[in-house]
Amino acid sequence: MEHKSGFVNIIGKPNVGKSTLVNALIGQDLSVVTPKAQTTRHRIKAILNHDDYQIVFSDTPGIMKPAYKLHERMLDAVEETFTDADLVLYVTELNDRTISDELASKLRGLNVPLFVLINKVDTGDQSAVEAAVQHWKDLLDPVCILPLSALHKFQLDVLLRYILDVLPVAPAYFDKDDEVSDRSVRFFVSEIIRGVILQQYQKEIPYSVEVTVEEYKESPEIDRIKVLIHCARETQKAILLGHRGSAIKKLGTESRKRIEAFIGKHAYIELTVKVADDWRDNDRLLKRFGYE
Ligand SMILES: Nc1nc2c(ncn2[C@@H]2O[C@H](COP(=O)(O)OP(=O)(O)OP(=O)(O)O)[C@@H](O)[C@H]2O)c(=O)[nH]1
Ligand SMILES: [Mg+2]
Numbered sequence: 001m002e003h004k005s006g007f008v009n010i011i012g013k014p015n016v017g018k019s020t021l022v023n024a025l026i027g028q029d030l031s032v033v034t035p036k037a038q039t040t041r042h043r044i045k046a047i048l049n050h051d052d053y054q055i056v057f058s059d060t061p062g063i064m065k066p067a068y069k070l071h072e073r074m075l076d077a078v079e080e081t082f083t084d085a086d087l088v089l090y091v092t093e094l095n096d097r098t099i100s101d102e103l104a105s106k107l108r109g110l111n112v113p114l115f116v117l118i119n120k121v122d123t124g125d126q127s128a129v130e131a132a133v134q135h136w137k138d139l140l141d142p143v144c145i146l147p148l149s150a151l152h153k154f155q156l157d158v159l160l161r162y163i164l165d166v167l168p169v170a171p172a173y174f175d176k177d178d179e180v181s182d183r184s185v186r187f188f189v190s191e192i193i194r195g196v197i198l199q200q201y202q203k204e205i206p207y208s209v210e211v212t213v214e215e216y217k218e219s220p221e222i223d224r225i226k227v228l229i230h231c232a233r234e235t236q237k238a239i240l241l242g243h244r245g246s247a248i249k250k251l252g253t254e255s256r257k258r259i260e261a262f263i264g265k266h267a268y269i270e271l272t273v274k275v276a277d278d279w280r281d282n283d284r285l286l287k288r289f290g291y292e
Contacts, residue, residue, distance in 0.1 A: 001052050002169045003052060003053065003054075003169065003170070003171060003172070004052065004053040004054075004164055004167040004168065004169055004170065005053065005054045005055070005056075005167065005168070005170040005171060005172055005173055006055060006056070006086035006087065006167040006168055006170065007056045007058065007084060007085050007086050007087075008055055008056065008057050008058070008085065008086065008087045008088075008089060008163060008167075009057075009058040009060065009081035009082075009084070009085040009087070009088050009089070010022060010057060010058060010059055010060060010081075010089045010091060011060050011063065011078055011081055011082075011088065011089070011090055011091070012062065012063065012090055012091035012092060013062050013063055013064065013092070013096070014037035014038050014039075014061075014062025014063075014064055015035075015036070015037040015038075015039075015062060015093075016062070016091045016092055016093045016096070016119055016120075017091060017093065017119040017120060017150045017151065018040065018059055018060065018062070018091050019031035019032060019033045019039065019040050019059050020033050020119075020150040020151055021089075021091060021117070021119065021150035021156075022044075022046050022057050022059040023046075024150050024151075024153050024156055025046075025048060025055075025057060025156060025159075025160070026046045026047070026048045026057065026180065028046075028180065030044065030046050030059075030180065030181055030188070031044050031046065031059045031191075032191050032192070032194065032195040032198070033195075034195060034198040034199060036198050036206060037062060037064075038061070038062055038064065038207065039062075039195075039198060040059055040060065040061045040062065041061055041070075041074055041291075042061070042074075042077060042183075042187075042290065042291075043058050043059070043060050043061075043077040043078075043080065043081065044058070044059045044181065044182075044183055045057065045058050045059075045181055045182040045183070046058075046059060046180065046181055047174055047179055047180050047181065049172070049176045049180075053164060053167065054172040054173065054174065054176060055163060055164075055167065056173060056174065058081050058085075060077060060078045060081050061074035061075070061077060061078060063075065063078055063103060068280035068281050069280060069281045069282075069283065069286060070279075070280040070281075070286060070291065073286055073291035073292070074291070077291075082106060082110065085112050086112055086166075086167060086168060087112055087113050087114075087115065087163060087166055087167065088107070088110055088112060088113070088114050088115070089115050089117055090107055090114060090115070090116050090117065090140070090142070091117045091119050092116065092117070092118055092119065092132075092136065093118070093119050093120040093123075094118055094119070094120045094121055094123050094124045094128060094129065094132055094147075095120075095123060095124060095128070097132065097135050097136075099139070104139060104140060107140050107142075108140055108141065113142075113143045113144075113166045114140065114142040114143060115142055115143065115144040115145070115146060115159075115162065115163075116136045116140055116142045116144070116145045116146075117145075117146050117147075117148055117159070118132050118133065118136065118145065118146070118147040118148070119148060119149065119150050120149060120150075120151070121147045121148060121149050121154065121155075122149045122151070122152055122154070129147045132147070133145050133147065143166070144162050146158065146159055146162065185216070185263065186213040186216055187290075188262060189213050189216070189225060189227075189259055189262075189263075190211040190212060190213050190227070191211075192255060192258045192259055192262060193211045193227060193229070193251070193255045193259075193271075194206075194209065194210075194211045195258075196251055196254045196255050196258065197209055197211070197229070197251065200247070200250065200251055200254070201239065201240070201247075204236075205231075205236060205239055205240065208231050208232040208233070208236050208280070209229060209230065209231050209232075209236070209240070210229075210230045210276070210279060210289050211227060211228070211229055211230075212227070212228050212230065212288075212289065213225060213226070213227055214226045214227065214228050220265075221265065221266060222265060222266040222267065222268055223263060223265065223266070223267050223268070224267075224268045224270075225259070225267060225268065225269050225270070226270045226272075227269060227270065227271050227272070228272050228273075228274050229271060229272065229273045229274065230274055230275075230276040230279055230285075230289075231273060231274075231275055231276070232275075232276070232277065232278050232279055232280060233275065233277070233278075234275050236275075237273050237274075237275050240273045241273060248271055248273065251271065252269055252271050255269060255271075256268075256269050
C-alpha cells in the first residue's frame with residue numbers, strides 16, 4: 001500500500017464535540033473537553049501515525065459571533081483551516097440544523113472535499129438521524145455525510161476509512177516517532193489547568209481567565225511549574241482564590257493530578273492569580289497569550 005498523508009481540519013459550532021472527536025481519533029486526551037461552549041481557544045494539531053499513513057487533524061475553536069477581540073483571534077484561527085486542508089470535516093450535532101448563510105456558502109465553495117459529521121447520534125432516534133442527513137445533504141452537498149458519536153466511539157472506524165480514501169499519497173510531514181502534536185508541554189499544562197477552571201468555576205469566570213506557564217523546570221523526578229492565572233477584573237480574582245484560598249487550593253490539587261498523569265511524573269505547581277484588566281480586548285496581552 002502506498003503511504004498517505006494529509007491535513008484534516010475540523011470545524012463547527014461551539015460544543016458540538018470537535019475536541020471529543022479529535023481525542024477519540026488519536027486515542028489520547030490532547031484537547032480539552034468540557035460541557036461548556038467555547039472550550040477550545042486555539043488551533044491544535046493532533047497527529048495520528050500508522051505504518052501506512054499520517055493524518056494531521058486540526059481541532060479549532062467553535063464558530064460563534066465575536067463579542068471580544070479574543071473571539072476575533074479565535075475565528076482567525078478557524079479561518080486559516082479553510083485554506084490549508086486536504087479535507088474539511090464540518091461537525092454538527094444531531095439536534096442542531098442551523099448554520100449561517102455565510103458559513104454555508106463558504107463550505108459549499110471549498111476546493112477540497114467536505115465531510116459533514118452528524119455527531120451525538122446517541123441523543124436521538126433513527127428518524128431524527130435520517131432527517132438530519134437529508135437536511136445537510138440538501139444544504140451543503142458534501143462528498144460524505146456520516147452520523148456518528150465521538151463520545152461513544154461509534155462509527156469512527158468508518159470515518160477513518162473514508163478519510164483515507166480521499167487523502168493524497170504523500171510521505172509523512174512530521175516525525176512519526178515523537179510527534180503527536182504541534183504544541184508544547186507548556187501549552188498542554190496551561191490547557192489542563194484551564195480545563196479544571198472550566199469545570200470548577202461557574203458563570204463568567206472560565207471565560208474571563210487565561211492561563212500561562214511562566215517557568216517550567218524539568219528534572220528526572222519532578223517538574224516544577226510556575227503558573228499565572230490572568231483574570232479580567234479584581235472581583236474575579238477574589239472568586240478564583242475563594243474563602244481563605246480554598247478554591248485555588250482545590251484547583252491546584254486537581255490540576256496537579258491531571259498534569260502528573262499527562263507528563264508521567266511528579267509535578268509541583270505554583271499558581272498565582274493576577275488581574276490583567278480586560279485582557280480579552282487588549283491586543284498586546286492577546287499577543288502575549290499566543291493569539292496572533
Ligand atoms: N451525548 C453525546 N455527547 C457528546 C458526544 N460528543 C461530545 N459530547 C459532549 O459534548 C460536550 C462538548 O464537547 P467538546 O468536544 O468540548 O465540544 P467542542 O466542539 O470541542 O466545543 P468548543 O471547544 O467549545 O468549540 C462535552 O460535554 C462532550 O462530552 C456524543 O457523541 N454524544
Ligand atoms: Mg473544543
